[in-house]
Amino acid sequence: MPAASSTFFLGGSNQRLLSSSFFLTTVFKIRTLLLPTHSTNGYHHHRRPRLSGPNCSFSSSSSSPSSSPSSVRHSQETLATQLIHRPNVVEILEERGLLETLTSDNLRSACSDPTLPPLRVYCGFDPTAESLHLGNLIGIIVLSWFLRCGHSAVALVGGATGRVGDPSGKSLERPELDPQTLERNTAGIVDTVRRILGRRNAAAEEDRFVVLNNYDWWKDVKLLDFLREVGRFARVGTMMSKDSVRKRLESEQGMSYTEFTYQLLQGYDFLYLFDKEGVRVQIGGSDQWGNITAGTDLIRKILQPAEEGAAYGLTFPLLLKSDGTKFGKSEDGALWLSHSMLSPYKFYQHFFSVPDADVVRFLKTLTFLSMDEIAELESKMQRPDYLPNSVQRRLAEEVTLLVHGQEGLDEALKATDALRPGAETRLDSETIERIAGDVPSCLLPYNQVLNLSLVDLSVSTGLLETKSAARRLLQQGGLYLNNSRVTSEGKKVEAEDIVGGKVLLLSAGKKNKMVVRIS
Ligand SMILES: Nc1ncnc2c1ncn2[C@@H]1O[C@H](COP(=O)(O)OP(=O)(O)OP(=O)(O)O)[C@@H](O)[C@H]1O
Numbered sequence: 001m002p003a004a005s006s007t008f009f010l011g012g013s014n015q016r017l018l019s020s021s022f023f024l025t026t027v028f029k030i031r032t033l034l035l036p037t038h039s040t041n042g043y044h045h046h047r048r049p050r051l052s053g054p055n056c057s058f059s060s061s062s063s064s065p066s067s068s069p070s071s072v073r074h075s076q077e078t079l080a081t082q083l084i085h086r087p088n089v090v091e092i093l094e095e096r097g098l099l100e101t102l103t104s105d106n107l108r109s110a111c112s113d114p115t116l117p118p119l120r121v122y123c124g125f126d127p128t129a130e131s132l133h134l135g136n137l138i139g140i141i142v143l144s145w146f147l148r149c150g151h152s153a154v155a156l157v158g159g160a161t162g163r164v165g166d167p168s169g170k171s172l173e174r175p176e177l178d179p180q181t182l183e184r185n186t187a188g189i190v191d192t193v194r195r196i197l198g199r200r201n202a203a204a205e206e207d208r209f210v211v212l213n214n215y216d217w218w219k220d221v222k223l224l225d226f227l228r229e230v231g232r233f234a235r236v237g238t239m240m241s242k243d244s245v246r247k248r249l250e251s252e253q254g255m256s257y258t259e260f261t262y263q264l265l266q267g268y269d270f271l272y273l274f275d276k277e278g279v280r281v282q283i284g285g286s287d288q289w290g291n292i293t294a295g296t297d298l299i300r301k302i303l304q305p306a307e308e309g310a311a312y313g314l315t316f317p318l319l320l321k322s323d324g325t326k327f328g329k330s331e332d333g334a335l336w337l338s339h340s341m342l343s344p345y346k347f348y349q350h351f352f353s354v355p356d357a358d359v360v361r362f363l364k365t366l367t368f369l370s371m372d373e374i375a376e377l378e379s380k381m382q383r384p385d386y387l388p389n390s391v392q393r394r395l396a397e398e399v400t401l402l403v404h405g406q407e408g409l410d411e412a413l414k415a416t417d418a419l420r421p422g423a424e425t426r427l428d429s430e431t432i433e434r435i436a437g438d439v440p441s442c443l444l445p446y447n448q449v450l451n452l453s454l455v456d457l458s459v460s461t462g463l464l465e466t467k468s469a470a471r472r473l474l475q476q477g478g479l480y481l482n483n484s485r486v487t488s489e490g491k492k493v494e495a496e497d498i499v500g501g502k503v504l505l506l507s508a509g510k511k512n513k514m515v516v517r518i519s
């Protein structure tokens, strides 16, 4: 085993140099010079593990302020006049329903005390699917709130932990993913996180977040080193008492040693990021509590930071569907954040049709609208002249803009308009083709469609089950051809109904659509 020369944690003066890179405004850079500088996060650590492993790429990104006495004196003077007020991110999260539990209430003051440096916070995502989903968006939003309040953020992709599988909330062992799938999933997640966190385009904020992959530090860690340096500090009794373990031990399948160790991998990530990247806070959904506290425990026992330099955990409530189950990637009908897995139109539609009872909660948790504006929208919903779903429209616009950008929102609005029965928009074949990915479609030969009655077409395409159902709907005014209401029972498909000679759109009521492609 390599000796201390290849230590995992940089020691001494190197760490002093690293400590400044996290505090990007002048005053924060200066502030770090005033703190004890034994570690990258600017606080004393008494012990440090010495796992062999790479000196990770981020170590080179640091700047190196001078720490001469004169610059310290200068910085103290500057500090006196430049204390920066940071909004209290914990209070903001709390009033928006984004706070479940804190490992320590001290985080409330640590996050807004102008005499302390801003915090660095991280949230991890395992690459177990090609895209993140709506539930994961909460973690990105909480990171974004920290950024908006002047802190900095790390989004972590679990290239290593994804190989093991988090047992939290899972009743069965996870299937193993091959390296190509993990790589593809990682790329998808990195892309989504960058896109959404960078959405505000505020240069200052862009500089304050990075995306890291824990495989970068895990790939060279040796088992014996890990057991000696970290495993010794983890108590089996505590590990067994975690929800994720207890529930699985009660199940028929039990739990593998591999998944049992997951909490230590995530725990060690926190310790590593705390020491190397100055990360002080880990956030996650409430299902992550056991893994997050595994990290704060390791940091406390191994690094023994002084109280003012402690590590914190913060969890937020899981976003639940109306049936009480969590939005997740493994659940049916996941609301994916990636354009290629779910179109912006479908994403938008989901929010457009959330029940009135949920809309205010979603505005608070999924948008950055001010609480005043949300209260105004809420009171609008109580007025007699309230136009149904207009608050949902606002929600859908905000969330689609955040996730898919202006282009995605425009695409969603265009498709929504085109698919509205009775819409003024004249449908061209291009518009119909564009929405074909979002509604069921079928392929029929030209001569089979031409001159076919609309009632027969509705049944042969599978849009409606029986001719009598089609007739009934037509009589009630609910059957549409290319967005125009069909009024005559004898109406047959004519050549000009086939848009561009290629396609037509049938609608049964507001929601059921069928794109008929002509071969
Ligand atoms: N519905 C949800 N609401 C809020 N946070 C969520 C939700 N689902 C997942 N998260 C959070 O997203 C982060 C990453 O979770 P993860 O990658 O395990 O997603 P997941 O949906 O739980 O995956 P899987 O379904 O495979 O368990 C964690 O902090 C987790 O708590």
Ligand SMILES: N[C@@H](Cc1ccc(O)cc1)C(=O)O
Binding pocket: 123, 124, 125, 126, 156, 158, 161, 166, 214, 265, 266, 267, 269, 270, 288, 291
């Ligand atoms: N365990 C988290 C992902 C994660 C991975 C590594 C971490 O260090 C932190 C979080 C999840 O599956 O939801």
